[in-house]
Amino acid sequence: MKKIKIQIDNREVEVDEGTTILKAAEKLNIHIPTLCHHEDLCIAGNCRVCVVEVEGANLLSASCATPVMEGMKIHTNSMKVRNTRRTILDMLLSEHAGECTSCTRSGNCELQTLAGYYASPDNALLDISIKSKPDTSSPSITKDDSKCIRCQRCVRTCEEIQKVGALSMSGKGEHAKVSTFFELPLNTVICTNCGQCVTRCPTGALVERSYIDEVWDALSNPDVHTVVQTAPAVRVGLGEALGHDPGGRFTGKMVSALRNLGFDAVFDTNFTADLTIIEEGSELLARLTNVLTGDKSAQLPMFTSCSPGWIKFIEHRWPHLLGHLSTCKSPQQMFGPLAKTRYPEATGVNPQKICSISIMPCTAKKFEADRPEMRASGFKDVDYVLTTRELAKMIKQAGIDFDALEESECDSMLGKHTGAAVIFGATGGVMEAAIRTVYELVTGRQVPFENLNITPVRGMEGIREATLKIEGTVEKYRFLEGVEVKVAIAHGLINADKLMEAVNGGNAPWHFIEVMACPGGCLSGGGQPIPTSPDIRAARANAIYEEDASLLLRKSHENPEITKLYEEFLVDGPLGHTSHHLLHTHYTPRP
Amino acid sequence: MSEDKINKMQEKINLIFSDCEVCEVVSQALAEDPEQILKMLLVSSLRGRGGAGFPTSLKWKFARQAPGDRKFVIVNADEGEPGTFKDREILEKVPYKVFAGMAICAHTIGAREGFIYLRGEYNYMRKTLEEQIQDFHNKIAGKLDFVIKIVSGAGAYVCGEETALIESMEGKRGEPRNKPPYPVTAGYLGCPTVVNNVETLVYVTMIMKMGPQHFASLGTQHSRGAKVFSISGDTPIPGIYELELGMSLAEFVELFGDGDTKAVQVGGAGGFCVPRKKFTETIIGFEGVPTGGSMMLFNSTRSMYNVLHNYLDFFCEESCGQCTPCRVGCQQLRKGIEEVKNHSLKPVHLDVLKKMTDTMRYASKCGLGQSVPNSFNSIIDNFREEIIF
Numbered sequence: 016m017k018k019i020k021i022q023i024d025n026r027e028v029e030v031d032e033g034t035t036i037l038k039a040a041e042k043l044n045i046h047i048p049t050l051c052h053h054e055d056l057c058i059a060g061n062c063r064v065c066v067v068e069v070e071g072a073n074l075l076s077a078s079c080a081t082p083v084m085e086g087m088k089i090h091t092n093s094m095k096v097r098n099t100r101r102t103i104l105d106m107l108l109s110e111h112a113g114e115c116t117s118c119t120r121s122g123n124c125e126l127q128t129l130a131g132y133y134a135s136p137d138n139a140l141l142d143i144s145i146k147s148k149p150d151t152s153s154p155s156i157t158k159d160d161s162k163c164i165r166c167q168r169c170v171r172t173c174e175e176i177q178k179v180g181a182l183s184m185s186g187k188g189e190h191a192k193v194s195t196f197f198e199l200p201l202n203t204v205i206c207t208n209c210g211q212c213v214t215r216c217p218t219g220a221l222v223e224r225s226y227i228d229e230v231w232d233a234l235s236n237p238d239v240h241t242v243v244q245t246a247p248a249v250r251v252g253l254g255e256a257l258g259h260d261p262g263g264r265f266t267g268k269m270v271s272a273l274r275n276l277g278f279d280a281v282f283d284t285n286f287t288a289d290l291t292i293i294e295e296g297s298e299l300l301a302r303l304t305n306v307l308t309g310d311k312s313a314q315l316p317m318f319t320s321c322s323p324g325w326i327k328f329i330e331h332r333w334p335h336l337l338g339h340l341s342t343c344k345s346p347q348q349m350f351g352p353l354a355k356t357r358y359p360e361a362t363g364v365n366p367q368k369i370c371s372i373s374i375m376p377c378t379a380k381k382f383e384a385d386r387p388e389m390r391a392s393g394f395k396d397v398d399y400v401l402t403t404r405e406l407a408k409m410i411k412q413a414g415i416d417f418d419a420l421e422e423s424e425c426d427s428m429l430g431k432h433t434g435a436a437v438i439f440g441a442t443g444g445v446m447e448a449a450i451r452t453v454y455e456l457v458t459g460r461q462v463p464f465e466n467l468n469i470t471p472v473r474g475m476e477g478i479r480e481a482t483l484k485i486e487g488t489v490e491k492y493r494f495l496e497g498v499e500v501k502v503a504i505a506h507g508l509i510n511a512d513k514l515m516e517a518v519n520g521g522n523a524p525w526h527f528i529e530v531m532a533c534p535g536g537c538l539s540g541g542g543q544p545i546p547t548s549p550d551i552r553a554a555r556a557n558a559i560y561e562e563d564a565s566l567l568l569r570k571s572h573e574n575p576e577i578t579k580l581y582e583e584f585l586v587d588g589p590l591g592h593t594s595h596h597l598l599h600t601h602y603t604p605r606p
Numbered sequence: 607m608s609e610d611k612i613n614k615m616q617e618k619i620n621l622i623f624s625d626c627e628v629c630e631v632v633s634q635a636l637a638e639d640p641e642q643i644l645k646m647l648l649v650s651s652l653r654g655r656g657g658a659g660f661p662t663s664l665k666w667k668f669a670r671q672a673p674g675d676r677k678f679v680i681v682n683a684d685e686g687e688p689g690t691f692k693d694r695e696i697l698e699k700v701p702y703k704v705f706a707g708m709a710i711c712a713h714t715i716g717a718r719e720g721f722i723y724l725r726g727e728y729n730y731m732r733k734t735l736e737e738q739i740q741d742f743h744n745k746i747a748g749k750l751d752f753v754i755k756i757v758s759g760a761g762a763y764v765c766g767e768e769t770a771l772i773e774s775m776e777g778k779r780g781e782p783r784n785k786p787p788y789p790v791t792a793g794y795l796g797c798p799t800v801v802n803n804v805e806t807l808v809y810v811t812m813i814m815k816m817g818p819q820h821f822a823s824l825g826t827q828h829s830r831g832a833k834v835f836s837i838s839g840d841t842p843i844p845g846i847y848e849l850e851l852g853m854s855l856a857e858f859v860e861l862f863g864d865g866d867t868k869a870v871q872v873g874g875a876g877g878f879c880v881p882r883k884k885f886t887e888t889i890i891g892f893e894g895v896p897t898g899g900s901m902m903l904f905n906s907t908r909s910m911y912n913v914l915h916n917y918l919d920f921f922c923e924e925s926c927g928q929c930t931p932c933r934v935g936c937q938q939l940r941k942g943i944e945e946v947k948n949h950s951l952k953p954v955h956l957d958v959l960k961k962m963t964d965t966m967r968y969a970s971k972c973g974l975g976q977s978v979p980n981s982f983n984s985i986i987d988n989f990r991e992e993i994i995f
Binding site for chain 2: 058059060062063064066073074075077080081082095098099102106109110139141143164165167184186187188189190191216264422486
């Protein structure tokens, strides 16, 4: 590639042709402030915070959007740049109804940070913010236009990463705003509640709907028995919200923190992730059996159903393909009914007094818990869903010194898990966990991968495919002998949509497809600490796989508490009557 | 008296609306080597007539040199600058000369497709234009592989900005793009594209017909040739006039004023407001005040506060709203003068606003935000008292 030589702040640098000024400056460790720029998104160049001076040009250039040209002499900190940057910050603050003291994002707000560095000490511009009421219609996401600075990161996220387009720009000039379809409430449009917009919003214009107060009320009420579950990705994200670098694992401290917060029983969504594998693996084998023995009604490929953003997406966009979705509930919603049936049965706690709370890396889980389908226990199976960020906030509110906590383990019965459950938090993880179990069920042997690491299904490619030849089958699965099982994995709904196009067109070679709505999987869900970036996702994924490798049990069917559950409670086995009632569901088209 | 003089001045030029055998001109141009055409345009010193004044020969040269099998010629007929109405007249009276200019451009840069981006309000002429285009297609059949289509604008002022225009043509929100790349290398559908004003293309046709020297002999050193002016406001003879560039505003007001002219807004809402005391020293052209053709005369009955407020209303509405300096700046300017006028703020706030316009000028994404300071500063500087009291 052609090299371009330029000068930035009187220092020479050579970069590839097509590099932006911003990236070239990074190479010299020169920091240029940005706001509308995001590593995951296309270039917008609309906030203008990153303008720099190029010698010979009267106009300033947006460094995020301007490619370098041979011989350019750039100044990132000239008087003209400083004055302009300050005015732009003042302008943004003048249209931002910045109630920092009450804002969820205070302390982690990009606008606030930039204002601290660059804005005028005495902003002479007039307040032109529009004091609109936030849209609180969604159980997952609250949209407050009065805090929006029109950087359009959310719009780009919804379109480029998710291909949903629930948010788009409407109006122009002073009326330009981020809108839903015809300004309808967020809960009535095609929003999948994935919260990817929330993790990319630089301000508090898009935040999760918080249930912290409700959970504190439950914790403080002596008549309420609180049961908590934590999703696999939470333990690799929580540290970031408490001041640690990305990539740390905090399972033990997290469990201790939950006990300190006062939860009566601290369980693990990982337990029901293992359970999901047993049920979903059995369902896959049942579908394969039916198809290979001539039953045309069984639908393949089967899609995973753990990601509630994905579920809503398919309900809207591909409703006629709903039959391909696994009927298994997500681990959160398998846990919910067990916490209100199995747990009270075994302990004698009155199920009416149980408040079931889940800590999720996800905003869509809040919506999922509210779905009318999710009342198999006779109660609302999961009462409240908190994000990783909300848990971190509660830990801070409670004055817990997180770093000083001893590590501890979850309570037994619904708390033990294997490494297969941990990797649910990363894209490809459900697939890998399923293969570890299904292959062994079918052949009686371990998967033929070193240390059980099924590397072909790992990684951050948007769509991945793998083929596994089944050989040496046990008697029961002899019909699978020699079959090449084809699987595909997609993360980010734009990638899922590509697979759906293929399935819809009848040219999908796969038997089993894993879809996670969020890029990277749950580890970068809409409820995870902000910010997100490819590097941060890689670090969290690393931590997930380390956690898996550190465990003795790494296959879901080896979880002794799962075995016990089937012996004592789900006595008619996987896909049996009780399972069917508590752990499976059906979804409805939303055209 | 002055009408006679104006008539004589127009007759001397008479390029835009004169009769012209376009087929002959096109045939003559097609016989020329494209490089030769570029040279002629260079000699003529023709600069874009939309207002920005980019040298036409250079624009075409870039598009010609840009690699790509598919290239486009687009006529910017979105005429949206307040006080401009000349393109409508040109398209109604001499449409074939516009088509000819497009064909010459197509031949020069290697395009086979052309579009007329027609202002939404001009849709009434669409049917006629389409018939005329069909006729033109028949006339050039066998000579040049070139097809013209009409695309209708939807009413946004910012779509007169060439990259916003292209976005609009692609079916997206009409918002200006980041530049570079410029349309000459990556325009409509990512292909090299020339976007020219209606009037520019007519001059191209006439330069082809008459040779570049005639055009270059008109006007001044930096503003060669003539220009079609849309003259409105406090004048007894509003209308469209083709005049030589380089005239002083004093001469202009002498001809078109009502005897009581206190200011002339040159170049529309994004242009400059020139007060009477500066009429003599101000040249109409790129060395003085450039204009896309809009000339609005104000007499002493007009409140310059109202004039400015009207412009700012317009900009608050017509900014696309994507970039901060333009979206917020326009609102700050309007609210600021309102608060000064009603004495909620001290007059020094006008100086805060003037300082803020530096940021609009240097950091806005496109020409819209960059040019808002023109009218604001020229009115504040020259009519400060009227804004305050």
